[in-house]
Amino acid sequence: MQFRLNGGDRKCKVSPRTLLVDVLRDECGTTSVHIGCDEGICGACTIFLNGESVKSCLVLAVQAEGKDVETLEGTGSVKELDVVQQAFGEEFALQCGFCTPGMVVSARALLKNNPNPTDQEIRAAMVGNLCRCTGYQNILKAVKKAAERLQSG
Ligand code: FES
Numbered sequence: 001m002q003f004r005l006n007g008g009d010r011k012c013k014v015s016p017r018t019l020l021v022d023v024l025r026d027e028c029g030t031t032s033v034h035i036g037c038d039e040g041i042c043g044a045c046t047i048f049l050n051g052e053s054v055k056s057c058l059v060l061a062v063q064a065e066g067k068d069v070e071t072l073e074g075t076g077s078v079k080e081l082d083v084v085q086q087a088f089g090e091e092f093a094l095q096c097g098f099c100t101p102g103m104v105v106s107a108r109a110l111l112k113n114n115p116n117p118t119d120q121e122i123r124a125a126m127v128g129n130l131c132r133c134t135g136y137q138n139i140l141k142a143v144k145k146a147a148e149r150l151q152s153g
């Protein structure tokens with residue numbers, strides 16, 4: 001299969017039943033994509049597929065043929081965090097980091113479609129991402145802060 005990953009062309013051999021999450025982790029080294037539940041519940045494997053956020057444990061690798069895949073590795077850098085990453089750090093919205101990449105992707109997906117979400121809309125958008133460490137209040141605050149920063153440019 002061939003697809004684009006974080007802006008670069010990728011080619012790999014997969015079986016028809018291989019999951020996209022396994023290709024991303026094992027073949028492509030994009031290990032920000034985590035496997036928490038492997039059944040679409042935890043959100044740790046959330047990525048963008050052609051600009052839409054999806055849980056990559058629910059997508060067959062071949063479904064990404066010819067498409068654009070974006071993982072957290074395609075966002076910001078250690079020296080220059082993107083606005084959502086920055087807000088997560090400032091609001092202490094992360095601890096172990098297992099869930100955080102998926103949270104950041106889901107938050108970015110929300111803000112792309114709804115730049116000024118209400119608390120309820122943030123909660124609804126993040127409901128598919130589970131975190132056992134922080135509680136959700138700081139995650140909510142971080143998404144609000146990122147939204148405010150994006151609003152103010
Ligand atoms: S590993 Fe995909 S949703 Fe949990």
Ligand code: FES
Pocket residue numbers: 093094095096097098099100130131132133134
């Ligand atoms: S920071 Fe999310 S599970 Fe720990």
